[in-house]
Amino acid sequence: MAKYLLLKHYRGAPAPENDVPMDRWTPNEVDAHMQYMSDFATKLQGTGEFVDGQALAPEGLWVRYDGEGRPPVTDGPFAETKDLIAGWMIIDVDSQERAVELAGELSAAPGAGGRPIHEWLEVRPFLGLPPDYPA
Amino acid sequence: MIDPVELRALVPRVLVVLVGRGVDFASAEDAVQEALIRALASWGEGPPADPTGWLVTVAWRAHLDRVRSDAARRDREDRVDAEPPPGVVPGTDDTLQLYFLCAHPDLTPSSAVALTLRAVGGLTTRQIADAYLVPEATMAQRISRAKRTVAAAGLDRPGDVATVMRVLYLVFNEGYTGDVDLAAEAIRLTRQLSALLDEPEVRGLLALMLLHHARRASRSGPDGRIVPLAEQDRTRWDTDLVAEGVAILQAALAQDRLGEFQAQAAIAALHADAQRVEDTDWVQIVEWYDELLRCTDTPVVRLNRAVAVGEADGPRAGLAALADVPDDVPRREAVAAHLHERDGDLEQAARLYASAARNAPNQLERDHQIRQAARVNEQLRRQDR
CATH class of the missing domain: 1.10.8 (Helicase, Ruva Protein; domain 3)
Known part of the structure; x- marks a missing residue:
């Protein structure tokens, strides 16, 4: 098994095909989307591939050490142009193909008009040998 | 078993x-x-x-x-006497001291919560860790640090009952995530505390918890979504818990030493008293919010009062009351959105609901506010047609 981090971005990802802000969808479309996301997580828990999922607030700042006895330097809130992560899901799967397949499925979540959003998700393998590496 | x-x-x-x-x-x-x-x-x-x-x-x-x-x-040869020394008969005061010790003023709230749940509540470290979604080793460290803090601070300055109540209320509001129902546990511990201590505010806290707990089954939909008070199925409220909460509150109020928990419980009791949402006695609820403000003047109380004023005297009055609430108070935009919607300003309402969703404190509230924004925007599109 190998772990993968699926990252969803508020900003910084290429624009999705079906790019309508969620508050402009119909209430039924919103419900359908949330049902899809919930079903997806439930399914992964059922297959034993779900590890963790969390959402992040759309704010934050950069921080760095500024020398002995001085408070850390902060920069932020993040500028509008900066990449901003919205949340993650960690999955534990048998192959990279499976990770890609699942990310594709997540990206197919329905949006405006009931059509898939085609949202771009970032897939990042955890450090470690690939699962199919010969013993 | x-x-x-x-x-x-x-x-x-x-x-x-x-x-x-x-x-x-x-x-x-x-x-x-x-x-x-x-x-x-x-x-x-x-x-x-x-x-x-x-x-x-x-x-x-x-x-x-x-x-x-x-x-x-330590390579000593000292023998430890295996016979227990003469037992001290524990009294109720000792259990009470235990509450105070676990809510020692030197402890951070998260440490006091963990120590109270373990030493007074008898939960295992693993159960507490599960409930707060942290690794067991982390929770074990938090608890042993808390015990060192308490030991270093000495027992001469234990916590006070106000701190104990805050700790129990924190536990109650955590609800339940793991196999332990923290809300039920908080009620059990508050009930126990209330039996040890003749204090109207402890009764008020217990009443408040019971009245909130009575509504639990109706507070969320089948998929976990938030069901606001106005839309809850009131036949699913637990009438036994409501009756118990009201009786405890009345006994507390009869002692004539009002405090914030009694005032909050009174508001909860007035909601519980309304068979239908339109039966709600909003005028009296606003009066209790005024009492609550006298006990504790916080932005969150002012925010909730603005909601009640909006129901009692109309949305314009609610919006006027909202002017006293700082912009950065969580959920302020959601309240403003609701009041603007009732005032007929749908565009402003939709914009505020969307913004409330962006700034929501958790996923469930975010989903709820997005649904509100989508609903109002759909109404606007219908009007345009």
Whole structure:
């Protein structure tokens, strides 16, 4: 098994095909989307591939050490142009193909008009040998 | 098999016995935890005839084993007397002291919560860790640091009842995530505290918890989504809990020493009293919010008061009341959105709901506010047609 981090971005990802802000969808479309996301997580828990999922607030700042006895330097809130992560899901799967397949499925979540959003998700393998590496 | 809640109810007494025998609080607490874990593992066939005595004996032995191995490590030949010193009969005051100790003013709120749940509530470290979604090792460290803090601070300055109540209210609001129902646990501990202490605010807190708990089944939909008070199925409210909460509140109010928890419970009782949402006595609720403001003038109280004013005197009055609430108070935009919607300003409402969703404090509220924004935007599109 190998772990993968699926990252969803508020900003910084290429624009999705079906790019309508969620508050402009119909209430039924919103419900359908949330049902899809919930079903997806439930399914992964059922297959034993779900590890963790969390959402992040759309704010934050950069921080760095500024020398002995001085408070850390902060920069932020993040500028509008900066990449901003919205949340993650960690999955534990048998192959990279499976990770890609699942990310594709997540990206197919329905949006405006009931059509898939085609949202771009970032897939990042955890450090470690690939699962199919010969013993 | 003993009911785990009944088992946990024995924990403070066992702990008090050990402390009464001269064992320091931190070691006694470790020993009781060990006895508790053994009880959970070995009482499958049924509890012993005297469960408290069993726990005291096992905890005492666990303590002696530890002292012996410590002594051996120090390469000493001192023999530890295996006979317990004359037992001090624990009284209710000792259990009360335990509450105060676990909510010591030197502890951070998260440490006080963890220590209270373990030493007074009798939960295992793993259960507490699960409930707060942190690794067990992290929770174990938090608890042992809390015990060191309490030991270093000494017992001369224990917490006060106000801190204890804040800790219990924090636990209550956590709800339940793991296999332990923290809200029910907070109610149990507050009930126990209320029996130890004749204090109207403790009764007020207990009443508040019961009245909120009574609505739990109706607060969320089948998929976990938030169901606002106005839309809840009131036939699903637990009338026994409501009746108990109201009776406890009335007894507290009769003592004529009003405090914030009694005022909040009074507001909850007025909601519980309304068979239909349109029966709600908003005028009286606003009066109780005014009382609450006199007890504790916080932005959150002002925010909630603005909602009540909006219902009692109309949305314009609600918006005027909202002017006293700073912009950065969580959920302010959601309240403003609701008031603008009732005032007929749908564009402003939709914009504020969307913004409330972006700034929501958790996923469930975010989903709720997005649904509100989508609903109002759809209404706007219909109007344009």
